[in-house]
Amino acid sequence: MEDGFNTVSIIGVGLIGGSLALALKGRNLVNKIIGFGRNKERLKRACELGIIDSYTDSLKEVCEAELIVIATPLGVFEEITSEMAPYLKKGTVVTDVGSVKEAVVNKLEKIMPQGVYFVGTHPIAGSDRAGFEHAREDLFEGSRVIITPTENTNKSAVEKIAKLWTKTGASVEFMSPAEHDRIYALVSHLPHLVSFCLVNTVSEMDKNFIKYSGSGFKDTTRIARSSSEVWADIFMMNEKNILHCLEIFLKKIDEIKKMLSEREIEKIKKFIEEANQLRQKID
């Protein structure tokens, strides 16, 4: 296809993989989508729902595609890519949709055989709801997709990937893998960690109290429903940046704790107003 792909393989047909499949199909950007995953029954179901056209348990078969999208939890990226390596054909583009980029890009670039092009991406979409049952053709419309090329990344492969995401309705932005990881440690990984800790604070104090929560608690902890498998990997792979953000967060907690203990109401108001103002920028 001139303006798309003949065959695309999606490894990990979940919310993001499934939504990308639907977006590509809906825009006639692909003739055939092959799904790969660990659960045959679920792949069959995704096939029945028309999200993918066929499925396989052979990574060799996956490599028949011109574009391979890795959309599994981060922890298995290396293993999958290493297994694929012998079958990857020259000119194939491999991309991923993982939430951490530096470790991923470093490792996967090294595994790629000569003439196979890896491009790291991170679509800022999705939700705490996992699984292709929640996949939506319009998931990426109006969203942001970060593409993280390095000095080793093939420029025409980057262009192809950027074009693909633009066609799904996303706006594409480029940055280095390291910058991506610094930013998303702060605006995504830290809030997830904090959200898990908020719920587990209730868990330790009195589980029954949770029934008294209102919309504030519900919103603040919505992302605490996120997959343990996906998020344990993210935490592990962006540990250094997350720990740094956590330090600053703990400093902020200390600041307001001190204001409270010293009954500095005007300082507390100022602290809250600072949060008000910055938060309003993303309304």
Add this chain to the structure above:
Amino acid sequence: MEDGFNTVSIIGVGLIGGSLALALKGRNLVNKIIGFGRNKERLKRACELGIIDSYTDSLKEVCEAELIVIATPLGVFEEITSEMAPYLKKGTVVTDVGSVKEAVVNKLEKIMPQGVYFVGTHPIAGSDRAGFEHAREDLFEGSRVIITPTENTNKSAVEKIAKLWTKTGASVEFMSPAEHDRIYALVSHLPHLVSFCLVNTVSEMDKNFIKYSGSGFKDTTRIARSSSEVWADIFMMNEKNILHCLEIFLKKIDEIKKMLSEREIEKIKKFIEEANQLRQKID
């Protein structure tokens, strides 16, 4: 009125005060609503919108009503009640909708003249949006309202207030002021504090990073838009309970920080799964 009130005064015509006014009017539970507030222009506007029927800057006039609802930020409760005290008539019911109960109930009970009945309540409704412009007749429908009687509270006044809230569509629950404050420190005040700190962490690290945030950050920090005036008072008045919850929260942060540093991925998964499970209970 047999099944309602002839006149109700609302002190502080904001989101909660305004919504209560609309709910009472919509259900024909009141003939006349008097509004009191510090800003005449805004009271006039609330009058024009039909939220209140008249407004006054005289607390003496406020005391003409059979029911007086205090719906200002907590910090001025005592001052307002003390000023009203000389004018309060026997049989009047005074109630509040504040988010902290023990300090409020203790103080206000003492200020009430003989034969005037105070009942503390806390409707678990509202949002980060302040002001009567966001008031809704159905704000309390399906919500929970906590009523916090003490051994001094007049039983028929409690019944009247419970009936009123039930008619707005809320489900009423009774508990002691102290228990209320323990529970809401955990499920409301702590999440607000944490949410302010999350935004201020971004503020300290790099304000520009906020534009990269996705729906996770937005949800987690939605309540960081809440009023500094309202929340500084809540923090000050429930300080002891909040600091206790904060201690447990910091313990949880320490736990996951340690797991991260020691690269204990299975423990991290378990930690997240615990949060998943409890959070699912309020979906």
